[in-house]
Amino acid sequence: MAKNPYPVMNTGGGLLPKxxxxxxxxxxxxxxxxxxxxxxxxxxxxxxxxxGLVAFFRALFG
Structure with a gap:
């Protein structure tokens, strides 16, 4: 069986973050x-x- 070319993310996390x-x-x-x-x-x-942030980005890019 071929290796997976895409890295697998560990999304389980531990007890502390939960x-x-x-x-x-x-x-x-x-x-x-x-x-x-x-x-x-x-x-x-x-x-x-x-x-305020939305108004800033609209003025910056608009």
Missing amino acids: LLGLLTLIAVVVLVIKYPTDAARWVRGLGTVID
Whole structure:
């Protein structure tokens, strides 16, 4: 049988990245439940940053 000419990526990951992802998800859910007003303000601020980046790239390439 011939060797595969394409390298195979190891996408399994270990326990630590999965645990960190789960802890991050739990922290975000707790923040949204405990402080919904602050969470909405952060999301609105993030939207403002994204709008600014879009305007920058449109001005740069448009």
